[in-house]
Amino acid sequence: TQLLEQSPQFLSIQEGENLTVYCNSSSVFSSLQWYRQEPGEGPVLLVTVVTGGEVKKLKRLTFQFGDARKDSSLHITAAQPGDTGLYLCAGAAGSARQLTFGSGTQLTVLP
Amino acid sequence: EAEVAQSPRYKITEKSQAVAFWCDPISGHATLYWYRQILGQGPELLVQFQDESVVDDSQLPKDRFSAERLKGVDSTLKIQPAELGDSAMYLCASSLQGIYGYTFGSGTRLTVV
Numbered sequence: 001t002q003l004l005e006q007s008p009q010f011l012s013i014q015e016g017e018n019l020t021v022y023c024n025s026s027s028v029f030s031s032l033q034w035y036r037q038e039p040g041e042g043p044v045l046l047v048t049v050v051t052g053g054e055v056k057k058l059k060r061l062t063f064q065f066g067d068a069r070k071d072s073s074l075h076i077t078a079a080q081p082g083d084t085g086l087y088l089c090a091g092a093a094g095s096a097r098q099l100t101f102g103s104g105t106q107l108t109v110l111p
Numbered sequence: 112e113a114e115v116a117q118s119p120r121y122k123i124t125e126k127s128q129a130v131a132f133w134c135d136p137i138s139g140h141a142t143l144y145w146y147r148q149i150l151g152q153g154p155e156l157l158v159q160f161q162d163e164s165v166v167d168d169s170q171l172p173k174d175r176f177s178a179e180r181l182k183g184v185d186s187t188l189k190i191q192p193a194e195l196g197d198s199a200m201y202l203c204a205s206s207l208q209g210i211y212g213y214t215f216g217s218g219t220r221l222t223v224v
Binding site (some may be wrong): 042050088090092099 | 157220
């Protein structure tokens with residue numbers, strides 16, 4: 001079983017601050033995805049990273065896949081209240097056709 | 112935009128009763144997943160279908176849970192009897208090609224009282 005640990009579990013910041021969320025595992029993943037989930041809704045895909053060392057940017061969000069493909073980070077610049085939600089990382093190992101999810105980081109951005 | 116449809120959105124049931132959830136995946140998506148999510152935690156896979164066949168149900172509590180996808184399209188997840196610990200969000204997801212294009216429905220929030 002591949003375990004994904006996310007940190008921090010909870011994060012509350014003021015609008016305009018920067019933040020980084022981490023996703024770590026002892027397993028190697030062939031790809032890793034980040035999702036954002038709002039209360040009462042299903043997770044929505046933000047990005048997929050597949051290459052070790054890969055960096056992807058989505059407006060104020062920057063995603064990085066570790067060189068060894070065991071970890072990933074999500075950095076948000078100048079957070080806004082609309083960024084509030086549960087951020088989930090999810091990985092697939094080898095040829096697996098299913099995702100294993102991390103425990104999530106609950107982000108609250110205060111106006 | 113294509114969506115994964117789930118119903119009902121909310122369900123309150125008494126313990127020991129039976130409950131069922133329905134999922135209609137995006138048209139053409141051969142792979143369908145059922146996940147369970149405890150409030151504030153990440154989703155955990157219950158069962159994975161490829162067309163009408165179960166690919167992985169190793170985490171499905173088979174003494175009380177069952178899932179079917181008879182025609183390889185929509186799917187039903189059933190719990191009988193429901194227990195207090197089953198209270199959670201039940202999410203359905205479908206994909207066209209493995210883990211790519213994973214799309215979740217809005218889920219069914221189950222409360223067992």
